[in-house]
Amino acid sequence: MRNDLLGDRARHDKAVKAFVTFVRTYSNHEASYVFRIKDLDLLGVAKTYGLVRLSRMPELKNVDRAGWSDVDVDNTYAYADKAQETKRLFLLSQQANAPAKPRALPVDKTKYASWSDKVKKKDEKEKRREKKDWKKRWLKTQKQEGTAGEERVNEALKWNRMESGESDGDEWEELAREERMAKKLKKGIVSQGEFDDAFSGL
Numbered sequence: 001m002r003n004d005l006l007g008d009r010a011r012h013d014k015a016v017k018a019f020v021t022f023v024r025t026y027s028n029h030e031a032s033y034v035f036r037i038k039d040l041d042l043l044g045v046a047k048t049y050g051l052v053r054l055s056r057m058p059e060l061k062n063v064d065r066a067g068w069s070d071v072d073v074d075n076t077y078a079y080a081d082k083a084q085e086t087k088r089l090f091l092l093s094q095q096a097n098a099p100a101k102p103r104a105l106p107v108d109k110t111k112y113a114s115w116s117d118k119v120k121k122k123d124e125k126e127k128r129r130e131k132k133d134w135k136k137r138w139l140k141t142q143k144q145e146g147t148a149g150e151e152r153v154n155e156a157l158k159w160n161r162m163e164s165g166e167s168d169g170d171e172w173e174e175l176a177r178e179e180r181m182a183k184k185l186k187k188g189i190v191s192q193g194e195f196d197d198a199f200s201g202l
Helices: 002-006 009-027 042-049 082-097 115-145 150-164 167-187 192-198
Strands: none
Touching: 002 009, 009 042, 009 082, 167 192
């Protein structure tokens, strides 16, 4: 069979195409519990198709190739059809003369992001920049005055958190504290009066 395929490259191309199609169809069969690709002798199937070398395909990745030997085939392995052979030789000469392609640069994913996402990110970036500038100016004025009291700093930080949407964190902390106190009350560690005093401001 191999000798027949070595006579014409076109026959070999058809055999490779048929082999790949058969294996893919077999592996994707609806009755996969009957037609299991693991149980199929892929090297035997390749031999029946008369393949000169095995195709690169995932199904053949873990196959033991002990009973297989590739045939040494170089560029002299030709098509019987003269027009097809001329085209193949022309393409080979073009590939040999063509300069090596430079590696493609990684694709910038932000370039293909949706317009609304870009606008949203730009707005967020602008807000962060404004806050940063405001903080720099505020710290500069406090330094000049020489009275950068702790209360003012805390007030500025609180304002900054509220602006950035982190005020929810304070509410969660307060809720967690209340829950801890409720557990202590239930266990009898604190009295009802102490519990009420702790949360009288709420």
